[in-house]
Amino acid sequence: MPIEVLIKALFIFFVVVGAFAPVITWIERKQSAVMQDRIGANRADVAGITILGLMHPLADVLKLMTKEDVVPRGANRVIHILAPMVGALPALIAYAVIPFGGVYTFGDRTISLIAANPDWGLLYVFAIGSLATYGAVMAGWASNNNWSLIGGLRASAQMISYEVTMGLSVVGIFMVFGTLQLQDMVLAQDATFRVFGFLEVIFGIPIPWLDWLRLPAWGIFYQPLAFILFLTTVMAENKRPPFDMPEGESEIVAGYFLEYSGMRFGLFYMSEFIEIVVIAGLTTTLFLGGWTVPWLTQETIIGWIGAAFGVGFATGLCVLVHFGSFMLKVLLMIWLQMALRWTLPRFRYDQVMDLCWKAILPLSIANIFVTGLVLLLVRG
Amino acid sequence: MEIPAILFYFFAALAVISALAVVLNVRNTVAAALNLVVTMVSLAVIYVLMEAHLVAAIQIMVYGGAIVVLFLFVVMLLNLRTDTFPPGRQRLMKLVAVPLGLLVLAQLLRASGGLPEAPPVPQGFGGYRQLGIALFTDYVLLAEMASLLLTAAMVGALILAKRKID
Amino acid sequence: MVPLDHVIGLSAILFTIGTIGVVTRRNVIVILMSIELMLNAVNLAFVGFNRMSASAGGQVDGHIFVLMVITVAAAEVAVGLGIVISMFRNRDSINVEDVSLLKW
Numbered sequence: 001m002p003i004e005v006l007i008k009a010l011f012i013f014f015v016v017v018g019a020f021a022p023v024i025t026w027i028e029r030k031q032s033a034v035m036q037d038r039i040g041a042n043r044a045d046v047a048g049i050t051i052l053g054l055m056h057p058l059a060d061v062l063k064l065m066t067k068e069d070v071v072p073r074g075a076n077r078v079i080h081i082l083a084p085m086v087g088a089l090p091a092l093i094a095y096a097v098i099p100f101g102g103v104y105t106f107g108d109r110t111i112s113l114i115a116a117n118p119d120w121g122l123l124y125v126f127a128i129g130s131l132a133t134y135g136a137v138m139a140g141w142a143s144n145n146n147w148s149l150i151g152g153l154r155a156s157a158q159m160i161s162y163e164v165t166m167g168l169s170v171v172g173i174f175m176v177f178g179t180l181q182l183q184d185m186v187l188a189q190d191a192t193f194r195v196f197g198f199l200e201v202i203f204g205i206p207i208p209w210l211d212w213l214r215l216p217a218w219g220i221f222y223q224p225l226a227f228i229l230f231l232t233t234v235m236a237e238n239k240r241p242p243f244d245m246p247e248g249e250s251e252i253v254a255g256y257f258l259e260y261s262g263m264r265f266g267l268f269y270m271s272e273f274i275e276i277v278v279i280a281g282l283t284t285t286l287f288l289g290g291w292t293v294p295w296l297t298q299e300t301i302i303g304w305i306g307a308a309f310g311v312g313f314a315t316g317l318c319v320l321v322h323f324g325s326f327m328l329k330v331l332l333m334i335w336l337q338m339a340l341r342w343t344l345p346r347f348r349y350d351q352v353m354d355l356c357w358k359a360i361l362p363l364s365i366a367n368i369f370v371t372g373l374v375l376l377l378v379r380g
Numbered sequence: 381m382e383i384p385a386i387l388f389y390f391f392a393a394l395a396v397i398s399a400l401a402v403v404l405n406v407r408n409t410v411a412a413a414l415n416l417v418v419t420m421v422s423l424a425v426i427y428v429l430m431e432a433h434l435v436a437a438i439q440i441m442v443y444g445g446a447i448v449v450l451f452l453f454v455v456m457l458l459n460l461r462t463d464t465f466p467p468g469r470q471r472l473m474k475l476v477a478v479p480l481g482l483l484v485l486a487q488l489l490r491a492s493g494g495l496p497e498a499p500p501v502p503q504g505f506g507g508y509r510q511l512g513i514a515l516f517t518d519y520v521l522l523a524e525m526a527s528l529l530l531t532a533a534m535v536g537a538l539i540l541a542k543r544k545i546d
Numbered sequence: 547m548v549p550l551d552h553v554i555g556l557s558a559i560l561f562t563i564g565t566i567g568v569v570t571r572r573n574v575i576v577i578l579m580s581i582e583l584m585l586n587a588v589n590l591a592f593v594g595f596n597r598m599s600a601s602a603g604g605q606v607d608g609h610i611f612v613l614m615v616i617t618v619a620a621a622e623v624a625v626g627l628g629i630v631i632s633m634f635r636n637r638d639s640i641n642v643e644d645v646s647l648l649k650w
Contacts, residue, residue: 076408076410076411078411079410079414119433119507120433120437120507120508123434124437127441127445128440130440130441130444130445131444131445133445133449134449137452137453137456138410138414141452141456142410152456153456153457156452156456160445160450163445163446180508384548388552392552392556395560396556396563399560399583402563402576402579402580402583403563403566403567403570403571403576403580403583405576409573409575412575412579413579416579419560419583420586423586423589426553426556427590429548430553430597431597432593432596432609432612435589435593438613438616439616442616442620446620447582447619447620450623450624450627451578451579451623454575454631455575458630458631458640460640477569477570480565480569481562481563482562484558484561484562484565488554488555488558489555489558505604510604511609511613514607514610515610515613519610522610526613526614526617526618529617529618529621530620530621533620533624533625534624536624536625537624537625537627537628538628539628540625540632541628
């Protein structure tokens, strides 16, 4: 049993997170280049081979590893050294509860492609996300630099404000699916629902000629407002532009990671990109149906392929189909975050705080009320 | 010794060592706050070992993720670099406090000795469903009073931290 | 599973360390942190006793109490830190012995 968890954890670390973080640096450069009508970075080569600039992540890593590691004078040495590690750890372990595949039975063994499935999986993600504040706070304090201090202050206030709204905007999803276990939530999204079914249930008006119009039972169709609110708050939690006031490049030089160079800066940089993957994975699981294929449930897929090739092979192929579907949706969410990053200008700090407390908080509470009302009417 | 016992003793030792570091840390307030986080997280692990899952998650979220961040925020806002407190009547206090503390400890340990073994636990114990049902049926008055208390604290903190009341 | 008097013993040790912190230190913020330590020790005792009396009914009254204690601690920290900020603005020091005008 523990060996299974270890294999899944290693798989997540090396394939899902570890392969994605350098690829995202390439995606950022190339996508911004395409959006801004230029070519982007394409000159780093290995023995004369440049594949569209895919050698640049390798060049980045080599450059960061060979730079000098500086601890500024007067800085608290222990906290300065610990801060990048404390900042990177929550981003890495948040992936333990995100399901990247379904529940499959091979003969007599049931395998669920999720590293850990506690009863309170979503609470685990929020608890780990709330610990992510410490990296920025420790870095801002320990650098003995006024710009870092201002960056650390802004980071801590922004992150603890947006944690509140992040939790509240997901309460609607929790009410609809009735469980905090992420694998059960995705299994519940492996179905379709009639779009106009609520007319029949609430008002008693059957519309039989519209019964063919079925949407996949994804969270985004049940809770569209919660999707927008959650995406906004979780991008603000990650201190990603347009919310990158804590590292405002034009005002406070680089904010809380000003005094970091070499691989420790690389660790901060990488932890921001790993959190992009975490955000993509989390949004996919909650709102976009996780590893499910729209309109094709797991029984349908195994039924079709199993009729031709046998059930064991069909289940194996289904694993690949579901994992590919998950990866595709994660890539879509990463593309969306990159597009938002390169489109919107940076918010001013009081605009960031106003958005959280005066706009997103009332909207998420209103969402909870409306969801409760609709659930009361539909489910009796 | 099975694994839950090993984990419990390890995290109990970690909690005690970080608690001592919070209290005995003379010059560095930020290091004291970070040791407080270590204490909170090790206590949360001990709660999970005792099947109190929701309480552990709330401990990390509220204590470790918000309250100690508030401490660090105030330290950074007031830019309290080092404490330069002159020695005063500290010596007498320390001499009295430590034996008093040991006396309290001895009394508490004597009162808590001889507890029976832990019984097995029903399914869903300490989960969010059971706690939610209990909180909103048996203890609904407590929940409403807690929300009133938090509102009062919010208003109080806002007024205390303003520069001038206009 | 661990015998429960070890859990209560850990709670007692943490409570004592918190008490020593409140009595001995003069930095207001460290005093507030020691109060948090004492509240945590009490929470541990609640959870321990609830675990011991988790019979077939499975009541979670101790956990409800722990939630209330965490709520009260959060409210107290917010107001306490507001007081610390006002104190710092008036006297430019966070030493408790500088605000001891009402002492005998």
